[in-house]
Amino acid sequence: MIEFEPAYIKLHESGKLQETANRLNALYESCTLCARNCKVNRNQGEKGICKAGSRVKISSAHPHFGEERPLVGRNGSGTIFLTHCNLLCLYCQNWDISHGGEGDEISDQELASVMLRLQNIGCHNINFVSPTHYLPNIIQATVFAVENGLRVPIVYNTGTYDQLEIVKMLDGIVDIYLPDSKYIDGTIAKKYSPGAGDYPEVAKAALKEMHRQVGLLQTDENNIALWGLMIRHLVLPNGLAGTEEFVKFVADELNPGTYVNIMAQYRPAYKAHQFPELSRGLTHTEYNQALVLARKHGLYNLG
Ligand code: SF4
Numbered sequence: 564m565i566e567f568e569p570a571y572i573k574l575h576e577s578g579k580l581q582e583t584a585n586r587l588n589a590l591y592e593s594c595t596l597c598a599r600n601c602k603v604n605r606n607q608g609e610k611g612i613c614k615a616g617s618r619v620k621i622s623s624a625h626p627h628f629g630e631e632r633p634l635v636g637r638n639g640s641g642t643i644f645l646t647h648c649n650l651l652c653l654y655c656q657n658w659d660i661s662h663g664g665e666g667d668e669i670s671d672q673e674l675a676s677v678m679l680r681l682q683n684i685g686c687h688n689i690n691f692v693s694p695t696h697y698l699p700n701i702i703q704a705t706v707f708a709v710e711n712g713l714r715v716p717i718v719y720n721t722g723t724y725d726q727l728e729i730v731k732m733l734d735g736i737v738d739i740y741l742p743d744s745k746y747i748d749g750t751i752a753k754k755y756s757p758g759a760g761d762y763p764e765v766a767k768a769a770l771k772e773m774h775r776q777v778g779l780l781q782t783d784e785n786n787i788a789l790w791g792l793m794i795r796h797l798v799l800p801n802g803l804a805g806t807e808e809f810v811k812f813v814a815d816e817l818n819p820g821t822y823v824n825i826m827a828q829y830r831p832a833y834k835a836h837q838f839p840e841l842s843r844g845l846t847h848t849e850y851n852q853a854l855v856l857a858r859k860h861g862l863y864n865l866g
Pocket residue numbers: 594595596597598599600601602603610611612613614615649695696
C-alpha cells in the first residue's frame with residue numbers, strides 16, 4: 564500500500580503555502596498570471612483577455628465521472644469548473660462558461676468549503692478546471708481548506724497557456740497535473756485561440772516543468788491517481804493538433820511512460836463552423852492514426 568500525504572500539507576506547516584498565496588495575490592495588481600501578460604490591475608476592476616476579476620467565479624462543483632479512470636475511481640473526481648478562460652479556443656465546448664462568463668462569484672473561504680464538501684462526500688481529488696486565471700484565490704482557499712482537514716490530491720486541469728515562472732510556484736502544491744496539449748504549430752494556435760501564437764513553446768516549457776515536479780503517474784492499490792502528470796491531447800480534424808510532433812515531444816523530452824489520453828471527442832462547437840476544416844467531428848481513421856503514431860513513438864501509458 565502506497566503511503567500518501569499531499570505535499571501541500573508540509574508546505575502549509577512551513578508557512579510556504581501562505582507565502583505563495585501572497586506572492587500570487589500580488590500579481591493581481593498587474594496581472595501576469597498567464598502567458599497573455601495583460602498587466603491589468605484586477606484589484607481595481609480592470610479586465611484582461613480572460614475577463615476574470617479578482618474574486619473567484621465558479622460555474623459548478625460536483626463529483627465528475629467523465630474524467631480519466633484514475634481520477635474518477637468509485638466516487639468521482641471533485642471537479643470545480645471555474646468561469647472564464649485565458650486560452651479562449653473558438654471551438655470550445657464549454658463556451659458559455661469560458662467565453663460567456665456563466666457562474667457565481669464566491670469568497671476564498673467559500674471556495675475552501677466547496678473543496679471540503681467534495682472531499683467529505685468521497686471524491687478522490689479536487690480537480691480545478693481552467694484554474695490559471697484564479698490561482699491566487701485557489702491557493703488561498705487551499706490554505707483555508709488545509710487548516711480544516713483537506714488531504715486529497717489537488718488536480719491542476721489546465722489548457723496549458725501557463726507561464727513557466729507561475730508553474731514553478733506550484734511546486735509542492737499541485738499533486739496531479741492534467742494539462743492539455745492543444746497545438747504544436749503557432750500559426751494554428753493563433754488562428755483558433757486568437758493571439759496565442761506562442762502556445763507551442765509556452766506549453767512545452769510548462770509540460771517539462773510539470774514533469775520535473777511530479778513525474779510519472781502514481782496510483783494506489785485501487786488504481787486511484789495520487790500524483791503525477793497526465794496529459795490530454797484532443798485530436799483535431801485534418802491533423803490540426805499536430806499529433807505526431809506532440810507524441811515525439813513526450814517520448815523524447817518527457818518520458819515514454821507518461822500517461823497520455825489521446826482524446827477522440829472533438830465536436831464542432833461555438834464558432835467552429837466558421838472554419839471548414841474544424842466543422843466536422845473526428846473520423847475513426849483519424850483517431851486510430853493518432854493512436855498508431857503514439858505507439859510508433861513508444862508511448863506505452865495511453866489512457
Ligand atoms: S490571467 Fe487573465 S488578465 Fe491575467 S494575464 Fe492571463 S488573460 Fe490576462
